[in-house]
Amino acid sequence: MGRSPCCDKVGLKKGPWTPEEDEKLLAYIKKHGHGSWRVLPSKAGLQRCGKSCRLRWINYLRPDIKRGKFSLQEEQTIIQLHALLGNRWSAIATHLSKRTDNEIKNYWNTHLKKRLLKMGIDPVSHKPKNDTLLSNDSRLKGTTNLSHMAQWESARLEAEARLVKQSKIHSMNPLSNKLNSDVCLMKSSASIFSTNKFYELVVGESKSLRSCGNAEIVREESKEVREYKNEENVIGEFNDVAIPVAIDNTWTTQPLQLSNNGDDQHVPNNNFLEHFTDLLLCTSSFGDRCNFARGDNSDTGLVCNDKFKDNNDCEDKSKNYWDNILNLTNSAQSSSLMF
DNA sequence: AACTTTCACAACCGCACGCGA
């Protein structure tokens, strides 16, 4: 059948946008909203394809966009989510408010990916490239489990994205205050699905995994999960995702210890996400003295502040920082066995 | 100073999906 082009490309301008074009697009959308992107260019007096207008608006002109350097926390979130979701930039972007999928994608490709490669970590699998320690069997299990995690996390992110979209639509409606509060509840409950899914995966029981379409159901689910949390079944948080841990179908709040003997397959020898987060957030003493930024001249993105100017020391810390990430990446395989 | 290479990021392209007719 063949798809018709999104617009008649003859005579349409391509390439970088001029300030005048930006102004026209902004003025039109401010006044009328974007409506149909296909008809917008002619109405706004632009010699551009609707798709191009949409992209320009979404990635550049939208008022709620944060531009400039990525913070350490944002980097951390991107790496974590990429490990779970792969190149699903829009899903990742839902967790980084005010960042666009395009910006995240670019940042990954130009900075984070290269950094991981330099560390010898495969940016696709997030595993060390020369990882020969794991048996094929355990690696297979780990992959399967990560795949499970990715599946439900993807579903959750998609639900969140939809809800955010809905809330934006509602927020433009003056009569939508009540709706907004419902949407907020629904949004927060999106993470609840994942907790339930965790429960399901670990314990083997499905806890009311219903589709999200009713705020009342969602409230109930919120309640249920709060109860799980109150029962101290939660040992860590990944963003807003609770990570419960089961040992032989028994819930535990026991702090996770690094396993020395490696013979206990059921006890995760590390809480990868929790430690990874701590590490990246510099909650250690190291983090008190150094800060991180992109665009500096180190491979790692680590720079020293005024309080901590000893270059050698800082280099060592930098090395330790990435060594730790490498270790945690390794241990993620073992940790994933808990699912 | 001139030229080349590398880098960063904006923008484009094609495909897939959801939805309504």
Added chain:
DNA sequence: CTCGCGTGCGGTTGTGAAAGT
């Protein structure tokens, strides 16, 4: 059920700026 449209997504390319020679 099929078809066409509108939109979103992810991979790729183009271009200007910065760095290197």
